[in-house]
Amino acid sequence: MDCASAAWIALDDPTTTRDAAVLATRCTDSLLGELLQERHGEWVEGPTQIGGIELNVEFRDLSPYLIEPLTLTRARDIPLRTHVGPHVQHPGFGVPLSAISRRCDDRAICELLPPEGVFRDVTAWIEAPATHDAPARLVIANALASPTLAVGTQRIPLAYDTSAAFAQGSGTSKLPRLAVWGLLGGHEVGRRAGVYLLEDYDPRKHPLVMIHGLGSSPLTWAPLSDAVWGEADLRARFQVWHVVYQTNAPTLVARRRVKEYLDEAWSVLDPEGDDDARHGTVLIGHSLGGVISRLLCVDTGDVLWNAAFTVPPQRVRADAVDVASVADTFRFTPYPGVTRAIFIASPHRGSPSAASWFGRLARVLVGRRTPELQALKRVADADPDAVRPELLEFYQQARLNSISTLQVMQPVRAAGESLMPVPGIAYHTIAGSQRGQIPPGDGVVPLESALLPGAASTRVLDAGHDVHMQPEAISEVLRILREAP
Known part of the structure; x- marks a missing residue:
């Protein structure tokens, strides 16, 4: 002393x-x-x-x-x-x-x-x-x-x-265990779902919204988050937000929920809707989180709806509340304020793993009793003629989850391939391609599925599916953030 x-x-x-x-x-x-x-x-x-x-x-x-x-x-x-x-x-x-x-x-x-x-x-x-x-x-x-x-x-x-x-704080977290249990239908991670601030909210800084992948948790973003905090210029411009969501739900349902979590966060942080932080949001998604991020950047029009239904929503003969819920899941516009997205090891064209023996087992195990699926089931039961025949049985039995909706031949997923981020949202791809992998890819997502036309930049690294945690990928994200306006 x-x-x-x-x-x-x-x-x-x-x-x-x-x-x-x-x-x-x-x-x-x-x-x-x-x-x-x-x-x-x-x-x-x-x-x-x-x-x-x-x-x-x-x-x-x-x-x-x-x-x-x-x-x-x-x-x-x-x-x-x-x-x-x-x-x-x-x-x-x-x-x-x-x-x-x-x-x-x-x-x-x-x-x-x-x-x-x-x-x-x-x-x-x-x-x-x-x-x-x-x-x-x-x-x-x-x-x-x-x-x-x-x-x-x-x-x-x-x-x-x-x-x-x-x-120190993340070392006490139960999220890794809850994330896997949530994939199998456990409810605790659902109660934890939402947007979490990893630093004090700043009305001037752009949010970096990080969305994890299948059966994962925000702790997967520790190296990237820390890299951003460690750079004074990036720390001055961006604030890190982590999303927790239950990954057993179909992709469109997960996208809808993440959108709602963001809405809830903004209603608390900026109820007047006039903070500078509302503009310039950057989405960063890994694996399934990258697919969800892309869907937060697109205008679906009727593309997804027409892939699943034979008539427009107003002509579906079912409970109006259920029809509105289903329509809200299949038809949407870009999330306000997003100007850039980074997709990392994301299966935009599906993953063969979803159709493998492991995928078939996972489709049985992974939980699927979500409220949105139950609404879809009731719509299919009430007006089966409104549903495309190849999907009717799946909808009536609520046989959809995050694994099944990543199958390469899944009709709605296939229709969604054409949906690219709207003009004004720049997007970037980071993918892994391990040596000797046939077909080329990271061992989970084929390279062909991870790459998107029109990307502002594309970086392919010699890495597995955990490419988002590798130093080269983190450096690439930092480079992208520095070029963001």
Whole structure:
């Protein structure tokens, strides 16, 4: 404590600033190693005593989503369990920490925060007391909000770590297990479905909406999310949103639900509809998530409806509410505000895996009792002549799910191949093609199915289906984001 306090005083002298900053950080790190052993959680602002040491704890520019008490952990003590990319650290003054708190429950925005809690990267340092008999200040600050510290006439860059807090928070998540269970019909992941903010909402930043694939979860986006947070220019322009959805539903149903989750998020974040963030949304989808992303960029007209039905919606003789629900699923326009999309390892033309023995087994196991399918079943039962014969049995028995709708020969999926993002939405393709794979592809999605005509850029990498987690693919996404207006 004495060392850190003395070094703080020496920061104001230009001849000693650099050495003092190094010494202050080293001494603060040593001090925190002791203090955090004594008190890992239950950190609040104000005077406190830990292990016989008196301190004034000050929170500076922290996220309003963090709720006292906070759990603090040194960044270097956190294992990066969900990480395959580099640990993004920025050297400077102070000790990077992870700050975690429970999720709030008193505001609408609380539902947009991860149930595991709110996790933010912060930086700590010691400031010498103003008077001899006063305790020193332990400052816990948001270094990303104010990356330099003013000490007298000096401006000192702060240290920060943009990997640790997310790694610690996601390490407690049940989502990987729930995602697989949800694919098989479990309901818990459905209760978790929605849009989640991974950082404080900023009305000026463009949302990066990341949509995971079949049986997966947003944790698959850890390397890419961290790469974005680690780049100051991208962090200043974009905010990361993760989507959780139940992947057992047919593709069109999943697309409709993701659209509704986005609507719900905007109704909370920008009820007036006038924030700059509404414009310039970028969709990033992996595998099935890429197909859903493309469907959020298209104007279907009657293409999908005519592939499934023989008469227009107004001539279907069934319950009007059910018909409206089905029509809303088959007919839609691009999601407002989207200007760019990145499709990664996405089976736009279907996947042979959906027709393989594994696919046939999965079609039996994967859950299919969704409300939208039940409405479709009732419509098919009420007016079978309105349904194309080759689909009637599937609709009447509600025999559709995410696996079956990815079959190459599925009529509605095949009709949807012609639907490309509308003018004004630039789209990019990243695909994997493993050496020796016949036909060429990533082992799950054929290369032919992943590539789209008219893409603003196409990058094929020597990688498997997890191409979205590979450094080359992440670098390509960052390049695309930098060229986005």
